[in-house]
Amino acid sequence: MTFRKPHTVQKPAQETSRGTDIPRILRLFTPYRGPLLVITLFVVLSSLVSVASAFLLREILDTALPQGRVGLLSLLALGMIAVAVVTNVFTVLQTYLSTRVGQRIMHDLRTSVYAHMQRMSLAFFTRTRTGEVQSRIANDIGGMQSTVTSTANQLVSNLTTVTATLVAMIALDWRLTLVSLVMLPLFVLISKQVGGQRKKITTERQKHLARMSSTVEESLSVSGILLGRTMGRSTSLTEAFAAQSEKLADLEIRADTSGRWRISNIQLVMSTIPAILYWVAGFASAHGSPLVSIGTLVAFTSLQGNLFRPLMMLLSTGVDLQTSTALFRRIFEYLDLRPDVVEPADPVALPEVRGEVRLDHVGFAYTPDRKALDDVTVTVPAGGSLAVVGHTGSGKTTLGYLIPRLYDATSGTVTIDGVDVRDLSAETLAAAVGVVSQETYLFHASIADNLRFAKPDATDAELERAARAARIHDHIMSLPDGYATLVGERGYRFSGGEKQRLAIARTLLRDPPVLVLDEATSALDNTTERELQHALDALSRGRTTITIAHRLSTIRDADQIIVLGHGRVIDQGTHADLVTAGGPYAALAGRSPDLAPAP
């Protein structure tokens, strides 16, 4: 059985529930109601205070200056300074708070996506391209930073400023206000269009970014480099990457610049409004019917200038919001994936696991049209051993997957001590069933840390005992830092046999009553084979052992052997019985003495 890296089909999302994302995005903010309320308060206060300075300006121009009232002038000037100071303080406080809220929301999202991914079955990861998940967690959540940290804040801030400014403008002169706002509906329409356009480009950009992360992840990994070099594809891989990167640059440019002309035309029209206002007021005054005082006109245009910035920001916040819903959608897509191996609502406790494993009329299919296992029935008594043999592709790995419930049987049941594995909690099952796969995965950490992954509270003495039993202790001690030696990424500094013995030590630490063991297919030299056999003997002693067997020694000593052919049990019994019977097992054993999978 090879717990091999499976196919990489690029289709991660299934069964997503679509719908409007905005209420869902807003719900992410609800745990932070308190801080958000304080932010809103700061924002409203600072907007109101900033509008006040226009009225102070009008008083300076219309009263204090013409009447030469120095005292009043000083007070008004001081008032304007105070306004600036207060708005500044509020701005700092609100930025601080909103950054905190935004980062908390991103943290919540990252954590819930990670936790949800941990619940997904192996099937999901076999379908998903490497790098895709990382990209959603890093690039998509990272990309929403500005939205979650500043959107709420900007929305409130600009809305209040716009409202307060508008009220003040109307209070100063409603006719000039009308002149200023006549183009507004058109502006809103234009920015909505730009937002929609950028959202589409952003969706495409994030997809492309994920593809690029996957390419890097695949081709710059140890296996990727090995393949690239030995196939002489390094240059063409670089060229392919360059093409992807160029496309990304192009998408980034489009995401940033699409609709720029339309937005800049809005800005242009907005900035010509003061000139129009001066012209209208001057025209009316030249014809003998002055509309407003000079003070009002200057105060009005200063307010109008104030209106311009927040209004533009409000429009661009709208664009940003639309754009970032594309990112939220990609995250929600993942959160909506339904795990296909579901934890039982009411798990059965197994305080004392004896370790009887039974497969009862078990069938399994990866795809609806083809059965990988078909009506397999076998019982392994507690403490007994079963060897599973068969040609490559006959379903041995799949059978091994069903016992630790990496997949659920499509039909029939898998039980441990008579309890359906679907009724056991993931924790109970992991404690009951240990798996040693052919491809040992080691983290980039010290040997001790890798061993302690199996049992975090294991003492140094326990580590040593396990390593000795697995016949790897002496090798570890010969390394420069002993147990503190760092294991290379994916354990590449160890040979296959050494890695497997490390995996055996790791499983010994967990001490599971049931063991699923994937024997190495690669030919081992005599000494290594002997060492490994000793380690395996230590491991399987006193446990129910199900071995996907490739070596005659394992098979001969097994209490029971099953031969799989196209997912069905085609021969079953002990070595002696099966050889005598002269059926498929005898044929298999006769053809290939070490029982390596036939081509």
Ligand SMILES: Nc1ncnc2c1ncn2[C@@H]1O[C@H](COP(=O)(O)OP(=O)(O)OP(=O)(O)O)[C@@H](O)[C@H]1O
């Ligand atoms: N993730 C998957 N999706 C679809 N089909 C799969 C998947 N994994 C395995 N299969 C198919 O299921 C069948 C059984 O595969 P399995 O890996 O169990 O065979 P095996 O006996 O362990 O082979 P080997 O000795 O080569 O490891 C094969 O036809 C294989 O192509």
